[in-house]
Amino acid sequence: MVEMTMTPQPLSEEEIAAHLAELPGWEREDHAIARTFKHTYHECVHLAMYVAAKAREIGHHPDIHITWQRIRFVITTHDAGNRLTAKDFELARHIDAIAAGHGAEAS
DSSP, X not given: OOOOOOOOOOOOHHHHHHXXXXXXXXXXXXXXXXXXXXXXXXXXXXXXXXXXXXXXXHTOOOEEEEETTEEEEEEOBGGGTSBOOHHHHHHHHHHHHHHHHTTOEEO
C-alpha cells in the first residue's frame, strides 16, 4: 500500500498574525519566521543539536545559523513553496521550549 503525504497548506495573513501573537520573540521575515537566542558558543552548538534532533523527529527542519554567542533559527515550509504553514509555528514552539531548557536568552 502506498502512503500519501499531504503537502502542508500555506496560512493566510490573518492566521500568520494570530500564530505570531502566540509566539513572543519570533519575527516575520518575508515568508519565514526567525528568532535569535544568545548563549556561550558551545551551548549554541549543543542547542543546535537538540533542535536538529526534534526537527528530525517531527519531520520539519529550520535553517540554523551559529555565530559567536548567538544562534538564529529561520523557519519556512519548503514543501509549500517556501510559505508559512502550521508546521513552522509548531517547530517554533519546540525551539522555544528547548532553548528555555538550555538557559538560552532572547537576543
